[in-house]
Every structure is written in C-alpha cells, then in structure tokens.
Amino acid sequence: MADARATLPVLDDADACCTPPDTPPLARADAQRLAEQLKALADPMRLQLLSLVMDCDSACICDLTGPVGLSQPTVSHHMRVLVEAGLLTREQRGRWAHYRVVPEAFAQLAGLLADPRQGLRTS
Amino acid sequence: MADARATLPVLDDADACCTPPDTPPLARADAQRLAEQLKALADPMRLQLLSLVMDCDSACICDLTGPVGLSQPTVSHHMRVLVEAGLLTREQRGRWAHYRVVPEAFAQLAGLLADPRQGLRTS
DNA sequence: CGCACGGATCGACGCCGGTCGATGTCGTCC
C-alpha cells in the first residue's frame, strides 16, 4: 500500500506491499484448467445430476431427466460437460450410456481447496 | 434402464433403475448455494487474484491490478464477487480496502468435494 | 428391413457475466 511504498523509495511500482516480488500469481494455464473443472461443477442442475449418479453408482440419462425435471437434450448436454471436465466417465452399452463418477477428480479438487495456499500454487 | 424396468411392472415411470425411490437429488436450494460458491471460484482471473491474496495475507486492489493485468474496475468487481461468496473478507482502513481469505470457507468446500457422496448430501 | 428406443447434436433464444472507460464516493493530506 501507499504507506509501505513511502518507506521504500525505489520500489514504487515494481513491488506490491503484500506480494513478494518473487511470487507471481497462479500460472494462467493452471488457473484456466482449475477454473474449467470448477465451472463444470458450478451449476445447480449439474450438482443435482451428480448427486443422483453418486447414489446409484452408474446412471443413464433416462433415469435422470425425471428427478431433475429437465429435457433429455439438456441432460445430455450437462453430462457431456461433466465428462469433458473429467468428473464423470461415459460407457456405451448397447442402447444405454452409463455414466459414473470419477472419485480421483473430486479428491484432487478437494486437495486443492483444502490447502488453498499450497493448493492454488500447484502446477 | 429399460431392462430393469421390465422386471418392475408397476414402477415403470416412478422408479429409475439405479436411483432408489427414496433418494431424491440434492435439494434445489443446497445445489444453488453450492453452485454460487463454486461459480465465484470458477474464473481464472479470480483464481489468480485469490492466489495473490493468499500469498500476502491481505491485499488491496492497487496491489492486484498489475500482477493480473486487469483494470481497477474489473478487479474491484471480482473482489466483490469473492466477498459476496464468503471466500474473502473486506476491511476498509482509511483509503485502503484490505481483502483477506476466509480459510473456513475453503475448508468447507473441500469437505464437500472430498466426500462427494456425503458431501453433496449435506444440507 | 422397419420400427422403437436411448441418447447425441443442431440451431435458436434469452439470460448472464467479464471487461473497461467514465464517473461517483470516500478518506487523507496540505
């Protein structure tokens, strides 16, 4: 802040008061990757869908449309988002696509959030 | 799925094959609340801002605009989002607004994600 | 082969949110 800068006459714009100059923000690529996973989770419908998948080990879309009250294309879209984010896996069996939770992905996210200082530093 | 339904003659539309009928999805209000917190985190810029705040215990906006390369209004807006999501606190001191991380909020989110089955069931 | 079913994809629509220049508000200093 300005008062700290006043005592550092030669560090008026290269040094932030609280941020050591050798500590840049989280790398852009890491931030993007983490944000994408969090964004996949950051929708109430997708959280509801996840809770349903978790409760029955594996689920297909015809089981999910009713409980969450969404149309089939919408559920299909959401499931795709979750699969692409690495939070679910999809397995085609005949007519049915089975979706399952990826526990490791949640564990990893939990680890990042549990220790925010170290977690958000991981690259 | 359809084959499971074929063996449950009276549960053809009320029962999903994998979801026990007494296990509804995550409650809508809970899903909304959790989604809001996750959405606050689900932006790469905000993750970068958070990593900076974490590294220096407390920061103000003038310290943050440079490292993340955003304008003051944008940073101010992002900080507001994080404060309203309960992930940061804001304290006005003279001209400066000090932002700090709320560790408990992260711990809670981590808990929800670490044990997804129970975590997403919590209300 | 034709039909039924489950699910993916397309296209359109409306809403949301990141971004910034401009401006307003507040606190501090002279």
Place this chain on the structure above:
DNA sequence: GGACGACATCGACCGGCGTCGATCCGTGCG
C-alpha cells in the same frame, strides 16, 4: 477547502451458456 489517491459503481459491449424442440445416429428386436 481543494487536490489527490483508492476504490466502488454505472452503462455498454460482447461472448458464453442453459434450455428446448427438432432431428440425427446407433442399437436391438420382430
């Protein structure tokens, strides 16, 4: 009081995203 600096807010712009009806694709069965 006026000037300055920090930061909040406003308004506009633009891209992204949730949603659904329609349609397409793949599988299974008679």
